[in-house]
Amino acid sequence: MIKVLIIGSGGVGVMSALALTNNNKCEVTLVVRSDYNLILSQGYSINSCTFGEFSNWKPHNLASSVEDANQYGPFDYIVLSTKNVPDGPITCENIIKPAIHGSETIILLQNGIHIEDAMFKAYPDNLILSGVSITGSTYYDGHVENVGKDQIYLGDFKTTNRNSDSDAKIHQYMELYQDPNGHNFIEVDENVQKTRWEKLIYNSVFNCITALVNLDVNRLQINNLNEELIKPAMYEVIKIAKTEGIECDESKIETYIHIGDGLFYSPSMCVDMRKGQLMELEIILGNPIKIARKNNVSVPILSTIYSLLKCVQFRLKEEKGLLKINQDDFKGNSNDYAKIFNEKYV
Amino acid sequence: MIKVLIIGSGGVGVMSALALTNNNKCEVTLVVRSDYNLILSQGYSINSCTFGEFSNWKPHNLASSVEDANQYGPFDYIVLSTKNVPDGPITCENIIKPAIHGSETIILLQNGIHIEDAMFKAYPDNLILSGVSITGSTYYDGHVENVGKDQIYLGDFKTTNRNSDSDAKIHQYMELYQDPNGHNFIEVDENVQKTRWEKLIYNSVFNCITALVNLDVNRLQINNLNEELIKPAMYEVIKIAKTEGIECDESKIETYIHIGDGLFYSPSMCVDMRKGQLMELEIILGNPIKIARKNNVSVPILSTIYSLLKCVQFRLKEEKGLLKINQDDFKGNSNDYAKIFNEKYV
Numbered sequence: 001m002i003k004v005l006i007i008g009s010g011g012v013g014v015m016s017a018l019a020l021t022n023n024n025k026c027e028v029t030l031v032v033r034s035d036y037n038l039i040l041s042q043g044y045s046i047n048s049c050t051f052g053e054f055s056n057w058k059p060h061n062l063a064s065s066v067e068d069a070n071q072y073g074p075f076d077y078i079v080l081s082t083k084n085v086p087d088g089p090i091t092c093e094n095i096i097k098p099a100i101h102g103s104e105t106i107i108l109l110q111n112g113i114h115i116e117d118a119m120f121k122a123y124p125d126n127l128i129l130s131g132v133s134i135t136g137s138t139y140y141d142g143h144v145e146n147v148g149k150d151q152i153y154l155g156d157f158k159t160t161n162r163n164s165d166s167d168a169k170i171h172q173y174m175e176l177y178q179d180p181n182g183h184n185f186i187e188v189d190e191n192v193q194k195t196r197w198e199k200l201i202y203n204s205v206f207n208c209i210t211a212l213v214n215l216d217v218n219r220l221q222i223n224n225l226n227e228e229l230i231k232p233a234m235y236e237v238i239k240i241a242k243t244e245g246i247e248c249d250e251s252k253i254e255t256y257i258h259i260g261d262g263l264f265y266s267p268s269m270c271v272d273m274r275k276g277q278l279m280e281l282e283i284i285l286g287n288p289i290k291i292a293r294k295n296n297v298s299v300p301i302l303s304t305i306y307s308l309l310k311c312v313q314f315r316l317k318e319e320k321g322l323l324k325i326n327q328d329d330f331k332g333n334s335n336d337y338a339k340i341f342n343e344k345y346v
Numbered sequence: 347m348i349k350v351l352i353i354g355s356g357g358v359g360v361m362s363a364l365a366l367t368n369n370n371k372c373e374v375t376l377v378v379r380s381d382y383n384l385i386l387s388q389g390y391s392i393n394s395c396t397f398g399e400f401s402n403w404k405p406h407n408l409a410s411s412v413e414d415a416n417q418y419g420p421f422d423y424i425v426l427s428t429k430n431v432p433d434g435p436i437t438c439e440n441i442i443k444p445a446i447h448g449s450e451t452i453i454l455l456q457n458g459i460h461i462e463d464a465m466f467k468a469y470p471d472n473l474i475l476s477g478v479s480i481t482g483s484t485y486y487d488g489h490v491e492n493v494g495k496d497q498i499y500l501g502d503f504k505t506t507n508r509n510s511d512s513d514a515k516i517h518q519y520m521e522l523y524q525d526p527n528g529h530n531f532i533e534v535d536e537n538v539q540k541t542r543w544e545k546l547i548y549n550s551v552f553n554c555i556t557a558l559v560n561l562d563v564n565r566l567q568i569n570n571l572n573e574e575l576i577k578p579a580m581y582e583v584i585k586i587a588k589t590e591g592i593e594c595d596e597s598k599i600e601t602y603i604h605i606g607d608g609l610f611y612s613p614s615m616c617v618d619m620r621k622g623q624l625m626e627l628e629i630i631l632g633n634p635i636k637i638a639r640k641n642n643v644s645v646p647i648l649s650t651i652y653s654l655l656k657c658v659q660f661r662l663k664e665e666k667g668l669l670k671i672n673q674d675d676f677k678g679n680s681n682d683y684a685k686i687f688n689e690k691y692v
Binding site: 104209212213214215218219220222223225228229261262264301303304305309310311312314315316325327330331346 | 361551558559560561564565566568569571574575607608610646647649650651653654655656657658659661671677678
């Protein structure tokens with residue numbers, strides 16, 4: 001039987017585990033890190049608009065770490081649905097490392113742009129696919145609340161020099177995933193980068209601004225931010241994508257402006273900031289800004305927001321003890337602080 | 347004897363009370379609102395690089411409110427050293443109202459630009475002077491820590507149609523204020539608007555950015571913000587001033603970049619945000635932005651920061667119960683949120 005390993009048991013990861021387990025065409029192993037004992041003893045309670053209600057639900061296998069999961073491997077597919085914080089204590093390449101033994105197909109079911117670069121470098125012999133989830137699903141304390149139908153767009157990051165297995169693997173995974181009664185939705189993504197840039201129109205703007213001011217999406221909008229900041233910033237995302245040859249659908253702007261009407265929703269970066277957790281800043285805004293600089297495109301709003309959020313990320317790191325400022329290093333220092341930073345506090 | 351009323355007993359207000367009381371050329375009444383009982387019973391403890399150490403120190407009269415102060419009036423001078431939050435529950439015009447009976451000279455010893463406009467409108471018959479304090483002084487729980495020599499720049503807001511008393515009143519107040527041994531410093535401000543814009547080069551940038559990311563000045567600088575954001579934003583302040591005919595001294599930028607070297611100082615707006623108090627956003631950044639819009643000058647960094655900080659101020663107001671969002675008002679609403687805001691949530 002085909003074996004699938006899912007690493008990352010937030011709302012999106014558990015929904016994938018549920019879809020694959022329900023279809024029963026593969027053996028599903030889910031890595032659950034922080035709440036392993038809770039899930040082992042009582043399983044998940046799930047309230048899903050896609051699949052209905054479940055209590056004490058578990059996939060075929062639970063593992064407390066990627067190393068622990070190896071007892072159920074080797075795996076045909078490794079689905080990575082963790083947070084992606086390349087500037088944090090562990091990179092995604094290192095997270096999946098213990099599960100890589102040969103020809104696993106890796107699916108990056110994560111947000112952001114250029115997340116594949118480091119992965120290609122680390123695992124040149126593996127097929128690496130892009131998964132974009134539009135699933136509205138949140139996990140909290142053993143419970144999954146799925147309010148938007150589970151939708152996945154699966155495709156190859158590469159447009160040229162594709163792995164010869166690529167199409168076969170994409171279609172095989174879709175078969176494992178697609179519920180025969182059509183409750184969920186999985187489709188081939190023919191233009192992975194476009195899909196990812198278009199999702200960034202939302203994430204680079206709403207995730208970032210809500211995290212910065214500590215307010216939900218609707219409270220920004222009540223403060224007239226649609227006109228002052230949100231739409232202009234969304235156009236900046238589209239502008240960067242264009243310099244990479246990606247033509248985003250501009251009607252996404254109006255769609256995203258109204259997608260949360262009346263919901264008072266706080267995106268993941270805002271939630272992470274409130275919890276004191278590191279934010280997915282680099283893959284959601286840092287990489288677009290790097291591309292803007294490389295292509296010489298002026299994006300003053302996004303650049304300002306990125307510089308500010310780097311400071312917030314720095315604060316979160318210091319609060320978590322991931323870095324420590326020694327104030328004595330700065331006594332009587334009359335040089336530019338930038339120099340000190342580059343030497344020591346990165 | 348000349349009578350001076352000081353309203354606002356933070357670091358700057360108490361230092362003014364101390365200077366005037368020590369000279370003993372006028373009778374000083376200080377309005378102390380929140381800590382009135384504390385100060386009445388034990389006075390201030392003061393550690394001042396300008397005047398030395400004091401314990402149980404009090405001015406001639408203490409009052410618990412401006413109304414209460416009237417028993418010691420009428421006053422020749424009213425010095426206003428409160429926070430200035432025109433979008434808050436009480437405006438400065440209304441704060442001083444109970445003390446205005448006739449020909450008082452009003453000294454606005456406060457930050458920001460265009461703070462005089464509302465005051466001129468409310469009190470057209472009074473002489474209104476500008477006081478800019480460079481005093482490094484903080485108040486906390488009955489204690490004043492004064493780490494930078496007390497320096498005041500006093501001048502007339504008006505460049506034309508000056509009150510005939512203007513010069514005489516400025517010089518009289520300087521005489522009341524100036525310590526004969528030269529411990530403190532008060533000087534005529536010949537160009538009030540220039541002095542205020544130059545102070546904004548610091549305040550509009552460091553106050554605002556530290557408040558937004560919740561980090562002190564030096565931690566911003568460690569994160570390379572001098573080059574990415576601070577200097578470019580300071581140039582935007584200078585650019586706005588220029589459209590008003592004010593030529594700021596650009597060397598202030600380097601001065602301010604290094605004025606806090608090694609101090610890890612958190613400016614007042616950052617401290618207010620941390621305490622959940624409303625920030626002096628409108629007079630420090632809102633008014634410069636209004637002027638930029640009026641004069642059609644593009645300041646993308648400051649505009650972005652202003653839009654973001656308006657959201658933070660909104661959050662502080664909501665947390666303090668000064669406004670209340672009724673989520674039901676937004677159910678199924680597909681119109682632009684800006685419209686709703688303008689109708690109801692201002």
